[in-house]
Amino acid sequence: MRPPEKPDFDAVDAIEHAWRRERPETPVRSIGVISRVWHAAKLLGDDRRRTLAALGVDQATLDLLSTLRRAGPPYRMTPAQLAEQCLVSAGAISQRVVRAEADGLVHVERTASGRRTRHVELSARGHHVVEVTVDRLLTHEQELLDDLSDEQQERLADLLRVLLAGLRTRLGAPDEPGQVGDQR
Amino acid sequence: MRPPEKPDFDAVDAIEHAWRRERPETPVRSIGVISRVWHAAKLLGDDRRRTLAALGVDQATLDLLSTLRRAGPPYRMTPAQLAEQCLVSAGAISQRVVRAEADGLVHVERTASGRRTRHVELSARGHHVVEVTVDRLLTHEQELLDDLSDEQQERLADLLRVLLAGLRTRLGAPDEPGQVGDQR
DNA sequence: CGGTAGATGTTTAGGTCTAAACATCTAGGA
DNA sequence: TCCTAGATGTTTAGACCTAAACATCTACCG
Numbered sequence: 209m210r211p212p213e214k215p216d217f218d219a220v221d222a223i224e225h226a227w228r229r230e231r232p233e234t235p236v237r238s239i240g241v242i243s244r245v246w247h248a249a250k251l252l253g254d255d256r257r258r259t260l261a262a263l264g265v266d267q268a269t270l271d272l273l274s275t276l277r278r279a280g281p282p283y284r285m286t287p288a289q290l291a292e293q294c295l296v297s298a299g300a301i302s303q304r305v306v307r308a309e310a311d312g313l314v315h316v317e318r319t320a321s322g323r324r325t326r327h328v329e330l331s332a333r334g335h336h337v338v339e340v341t342v343d344r345l346l347t348h349e350q351e352l353l354d355d356l357s358d359e360q361q362e363r364l365a366d367l368l369r370v371l372l373a374g375l376r377t378r379l380g381a382p383d384e385p386g387q388v389g390d391q392r
Numbered sequence: 393m394r395p396p397e398k399p400d401f402d403a404v405d406a407i408e409h410a411w412r413r414e415r416p417e418t419p420v421r422s423i424g425v426i427s428r429v430w431h432a433a434k435l436l437g438d439d440r441r442r443t444l445a446a447l448g449v450d451q452a453t454l455d456l457l458s459t460l461r462r463a464g465p466p467y468r469m470t471p472a473q474l475a476e477q478c479l480v481s482a483g484a485i486s487q488r489v490v491r492a493e494a495d496g497l498v499h500v501e502r503t504a505s506g507r508r509t510r511h512v513e514l515s516a517r518g519h520h521v522v523e524v525t526v527d528r529l530l531t532h533e534q535e536l537l538d539d540l541s542d543e544q545q546e547r548l549a550d551l552l553r554v555l556l557a558g559l560r561t562r563l564g565a566p567d568e569p570g571q572v573g574d575q576r
Numbered sequence: 577c578g579g580t581a582g583a584t585g586t587t588t589a590g591g592t593c594t595a596a597a598c599a600t601c602t603a604g605g606a
Numbered sequence: 607t608c609c610t611a612g613a614t615g616t617t618t619a620g621a622c623c624t625a626a627a628c629a630t631c632t633a634c635c636g
Contacts, residue, residue: 218553226462227526234527238534240549242436244556249433250479251559252426257594268622278410287585295434297624302586304622324585324630342411343418350422355558360551365424367540367548369402372428374539375435441624452592471615481594486616488592508600508615 220244241371252352259348263341270341272304273313276330277338283330290328313337404428425555436536443532447525454525456488457497460514461522467514474512497521 220243227234257267275293276283287305291298305328308314313334317327330338353361404427411418441451459477460467471489475482489512492498497518501511514522537545 216557218556220553220556223462226464230462230464231526235530235534237545238530238537241537241540241545241552242533244549244552245429245432245436247479248429248552248556248559251556251563252429254594255563261595266621278407278414280410280414288583295431296622298585299587299625300623306586307621319585319631321630342415346419346422349426350419352559352562353422353425353555355561356425356551356554360554361421361425363547364551364555365428367544367551368425368428368432369404370540370544371537371548372402372404372432372435373400375432375536377539378536379435379439438624445625450591472613480592482615483595483617484593490616491591503601503615505600 218244220247245371252349255352256345256349259345260341263344265337265341268300268304269308269311269313270337270345272301272308272328273330273334273338274342276314276328277335277342283335284327286327287325308334402428404431429555436533439536440529440533443529444525447528449521449525452484452488453492453495453497454521454529456485456492456512457514457518457522458526460498460512461519461526467519468511470511471509492518 220239223243224236224239227236227239253267260267260270271294272290275290276285279285285293287298287301290305291301294301294304296304302325305314305316305325308328309316311333313331315329315331316325317329318325356364404423407427408420408423411420411423437451444451444454455478456474459474460469463469469477471482471485474489475485478485478488480488486509489498489500489509492512493500495517497515499513499515500509501513502509540548
């Protein structure tokens with residue numbers, strides 16, 4: 209019903225193979241997983257950028273809006289919460305918020321002096337953008353996975369879950385549970 | 393010996409859960425795979441940037457140099473070949489080459505008028521950077537996968553291979569086998 | 577009540593990428 | 607031979623990101 213487990217000799221297999229040929233001592237064991245994760249993220253990211261461009265949004269903004277939307281009423285979060293959820297630095301959030309506010313997609317509540325943001329809240333317009341965009345994006349992306357059976361998708365998700373748990377403890381915990389702008 | 397298949401309720405599970413709660417009609421099936429791929433790529437990429445910064449190189453440059461190194465003697469490729477292998481646009485390669493040349497990491501052979509690059513070739517210095525960097529990077533990254541057993545790593549790689557094969561036909565084939573700067 | 581340390585936001589410099597407009601090259605036909 | 611179409615490189619405008627310096631807040635302590 210579906211192609212067998214190993215489709216073909218892969219572009220990533222070629223990388224591994226090339227290293228083995230050129231530098232036999234090089235430790236290539238991680239390549240099979242890491243390069244493929246990287247490669248898949250690249251293909252998916254490029255596709256998402258194009259898909260969203262066609263819908264008139266950009267990834268960074270939709271990420272911001274979706275995060276607020278998912279949080280549920282009153283659709284309001286602090287910059288720190290957004291940074292943690294969106295997996296980007298606090299500085300990146302500052303910039304995203306400026307753009308989104310300029311586009312009328314969010315309302316920003318500031319401290320007395322107006323120099324710092326207290327909360328970011330989805331505007332009616334921002335809300336609307338999410339409603340008309342997210343389902344289309346996710347439906348499209350679901351189709352991209354059609355070469356894997358439901359069971360394969362589940363197994364893949366489970367293995368990635370293990371990988372992520374490991375990465376989080378190894379990379380995301382040098383200081384604290386929720387720190388330097390990584391996590392989700 | 394190793395933690396069970398499903399470590400915990402995940403940050404990605406939380407996203408899926410939140411959508412189900414806030415918008416029950418939203419098709420969330422792809423999230424388990426795609427968000428985790430994305431998330432893993434982000435953690436790995438951030439870590440790689442920091443690791444390489446400590447070694448005094450940057451990702452983009454090392455990618456270029458490694459690709460030339462892996463190609464084997466005479467360590468020389470055209471911009472088009474580099475773009476295909478490195479998974480970035482031709483424009484990005486132009487920029488990488490300018491920087492690498494300025495740093496003496498590659499030699500560039502140009503057409504008569506000198507306006508276009510014919511080949512990019514690894515210099516002795518570029519060669520050296522690869523030698524002292526790649527093994528350390530790959531050894532480090534291998535450790536990041538230690539939470540998965542060898543067998544799990546293999547199953548993960550195999551499932552990602554299937555995923556990538558599908559993505560390539562669905563996204564990378566609208567024109568031709570090797571086109572718009574995607575592939576590897 | 578200050579004062580101040582730590583937490584939280586913002587700014588900026590530097591780097592990277594894509595898309596698309598543009599420039600250059602190269603082969604094959606007339 | 608010339609000439610042009612298509613292939614291949616380069617440039618530039620616009621986005622985005624991180625890191626690190628900086629600014630602002632806030633809460634606790636004396």
